[in-house]
Each structure stands twice: as C-alpha cells, then as structure tokens.
Amino acid sequence: MTVATPAVSAPAAGHRPGFGDLLHSEWTKLRTVRSTTWSLIIMTVATLGFTVLITALTVNSWNTVSQTSRQQMIADPVSTILGAGLYVGQLAICVLGVMVMSSEYSTGSIRSSLLAVPRRLPMLAAKAVVFAALVFVVGTVVAFISFFTGAPILHSHAPVSLGDDGVLRAIVGMGMYLAVLGLFSMAAGGLLRHTAAAITVVIGLVLVLEPISSLIPGSVGKHIHDYLPSTSGQMITQGVQGSGQVLSPWQGFGVFCLWTAVLFAACCYLLVRRDA
C-alpha cells in the first residue's frame, strides 16, 4: 500500500482575522486569475491606441472639422485627448468588473468564499476596495500616458498643459471614473450572477442609452442624457463644463456615484438574502 497513514497536524496557528486579511485574500483572488491581467492589458492598449489614432486623425482633418467642433476642442483639449481612448477602453473595465463577481458564481467558488466569510458583506466590501483601488491606479497611470502622448499631437491646433485649469482633475478623474465604473459593473455582476447577462446590461447602460437619449428633444432630453450613468460619470474627465451640459464635472461624477451606490446597495441586500 503506497498511501501513508494520513497525518493530521497540530492545530494551525495564525491570528484572529481582520478586514486587512480579507483585503489580502481578495487581492490574491484578483491577481491569480488570467482575466485580470488580460483585461487591464486590453484596457491600456485600447485606450492609448485610440487616443493616438483619434487625435492624429483630428489634427490631419482639422480644416474639414466643423467650426463648433473646433471651438469645443480648443475650449476643452484634455477631453478630446482622453475621450476617444476612454470610450473604448472602459469596455474592458465593464467586462472585468462583471467577471470579478459573476465568475465566483459560474465556477462555484462563491461557496468557498462564503464558507470562509459567512457574514458575506465583509467579503463583498473587501472585494470592492481591492478592485476599485487596482482599477484606479491602472486607470490613472493610463490617463497620464494618454495625456502626454495626445497633447503633443494636438498641440499645433489646441495647445494644453498639465497646469491648465481642470486638466489634472480630468486626468485623475479618468482613473476615478474607471474605478467607479468597475464597481458599477461588479454590482451588476453580483445582482445578475450570470456573466453574459450582466455584461450585456452594463454595456447597454454605458454605450447604448447615451445615443438614444440624445435623440430626445429639448431640455428634458438634455437632463436625461446628462443624468445617465456613463455620461454623468465621464464629465469628471472634462477640463471644463460643456456649453450644453446641465451638470458640472463634479456634479456629474456625484450622480454616477449615486447610481453605483444604489446598484451596490441592491447587490449587498441580495447577497445576504439569497441562497448561495
């Protein structure tokens, strides 16, 4: 018989766990699956790629661009630089955010997680903190690189520097927007517990509602458009408030945080109430 008698060791030492241990655990979970690395690489490449592509195209076709667009870009160059890359790059964060929660359900690892933290909410809180922190750091770094590659390209037509009003806030704001978007997606993943369904809903809210709402005429349409999750959230990445906007950058970001808080509260409630 090749099997040795199983040896059960003496009681494991260790210490009484605190929230720091949960953060540590969620960080281990996040860094040990491939989807995290891949999503962040795709986000970085897509954001930088589209920043360079769109700013270069804009400069090349400057003379054919409408007068209003030109004035907008001169008034708010940082938004022009960050906007194009962010529009595409944010999708990777939506997908990653959903998967951070939904993969626990699709693989069944949620049961292990909840057996370890049976009160449930501390696990969700730790996951949210770790994930938002990671996305904020990566998002802010990518925003800075975007700005410093895009600004020289745009310089001849719409000069901008880091010291200009609202520019630094817009760049750090892109990291903040992506972090909150990550939490928004995570909450959707936790609510729907199904990867494909949650990704569809989040992308629909972020990408599809915006063009639809801009078809609604008048002040009502303007308000609806500006209060949507993605449009309100992205205002923080503008240097100045747009001429047609009803919310300032900070107000817009506040509205997006409220959307996220509501979704997250629903996610918390259902996480505790539902059978795992």
Place this chain on the structure above:
Amino acid sequence: MIEAVELTKRYGSRLAVDHLSFSVTPGTVTGFLGPNGAGKSTTMRMILGLDWPDGGGATIDGKPYRELTRPLCQVGALLDARAMHTGRSARNHLLCLAQTQGLPSSRVDEVLDLVGLRDVARKRSGGFSLGMGQRLGIAVAMLGDPGVLILDEPVNGLDPEGVHWIRTLMRQLAAEGRTVLVSSHLMSEMSVTADHLVVIGKGKLIASCSTEEFIQRSSHKSVLVRTPEAGKLRDAVTAAGGQVTPSDDPAVLTVIDLPAPRIGELAAADQIVLHELTPRLASLEEAFMELTADSVEYGSAGDVTAGAER
C-alpha cells in the same frame, strides 16, 4: 457537535427539508443517508449558512455557522469538488481561503502534502481530474484544522486507493475526537465507515441510531441452511410457514420468516441432517432499501433487488 432543530426548507410548493432535527456527536463518524432528492445536500448547505432555512435552525458547537469568527478553523466542509475557480491554481485557491482566516501560508503547504497534491499545486485546477478535485476539496476542509467536518459524497470519483485513504482519514479524525458528518449513497462504504447513521427520506428523519441498530431494525433477516436433504427440509419449512429461496448450490437453502432455532427443531423432528444453520442480518443496503422504500423520490417502477430476493 452539530445540532439541527426543526430545519425546514421549501422550494416553491415542495418541502425539501421538513422539520428535520438531529444531532451529530464528536468522536464518531456519522453517515448521512437518504435516497436521491431526500434533502441531504440542502440540509448540509443550511447547516453551513449557505442556504437560509424557512424554519428552524442549525448550530455548530452551539453557534449558528454565520456567527463563527474563524469558520474554517471550526468547521471544514466539502460540498462539491468544483467550488473553485478553474483558472486558479490549487495552491492559490487554498492561499486566498487561508488568508481570510489569518492562517499562515505554511499551512497551505501542509494540507497540500496531506492530500498528496504538492506536485500539481501550481497547476490550474480546471485541468484536475474528478479525484484530484476531490482531494483539493478535502485540503480545503482540513485547512483550518477544524473540530467539525461536513463532507458531501467525499469518495465520489476516487479510485480504490483514494477511497481507502478517505475512509482511514475519516476514522482517524473521529478517533481524535472530531465531529464527522459524511453523506454518501454508497451503502457498502458507509457500513464500514460510519458508527452512527442519520437517515432521511423526503426531507424527514427516518432514523438516527447506530449503524448496528439500523440493520437490526430491518425485518429483512434470513437463515442460511446447508443440508444434504434439501427437498425434505424445504417441505418441512414450508409446512411450518417459512419461505424458501433455493440457491445455485442444491444443498443450500435460504429461509425467511422462520427463526433459526425453529428450523433446527423442524430438522430434528424429521431427522434431517444439517451441515450449517446461520442466521443472517440484512446488509446495510437491504436495510436502507426497506426503511426508505416509502420515501424514494425518483424510484424505478420495479424494485429489482428487493423483489428478486423475496
């Protein structure tokens, strides 16, 4: 010590678990038996705080699972082998669980050694065989060196060596004074492993007693008789109200509905020579089939095994 009091779980209009009360004591391996769909897994999930009961409750060492501060150090559970992210390595799966309990990473390597997965610890668990996944599940259960173990079908998918290993491990854990609750549908496995049985059917308690007592309770007892005058004995036994089942060996009869002493007396009266007279108890499987016959959720039309023996 595990205590379930009036545990109830309803799925729509169906009562999956129906006012179920039982306790599991330390120092023994308690087998948790029931036909498919009897509510074994649901009961275990309620004990572990994964499912909310619709009524009643369960405690572990006097506390509901959700109130335990270091749950993995008090209760080890194996629910299904696939409760892990397939893209994560075995070691990292154990590591993130260890961190939630404030356990050092050295403990992760200890349990990997315990279950014999050290060589594949850094491979993605999605590529594991059923048996390897089961071993990883045992490693998770043993991670916090808990005093209570709740194992749902632990021998599923294991090779004979693995089955033997689990059996030895469970007996050893119980001998160390731990509480071990293990569900299985393999009766032969339970009859050699479990000292005590909790048997449920359609969510209700059928029996909670020692394995021996459970088998005794079965009416399915028979007497094996070996005689060179089988035909003569058969007539005598049948006349006295017994029922005889012949076997492949013409000299061997199996008698039910008559106790061994009575058969001996009948043989003596007719001067029949007996070479063997052995009372036989039902196997655990037979006792189980008999006592749960009314509560089989997905029964087959003809009860093949039980029918053939009567």
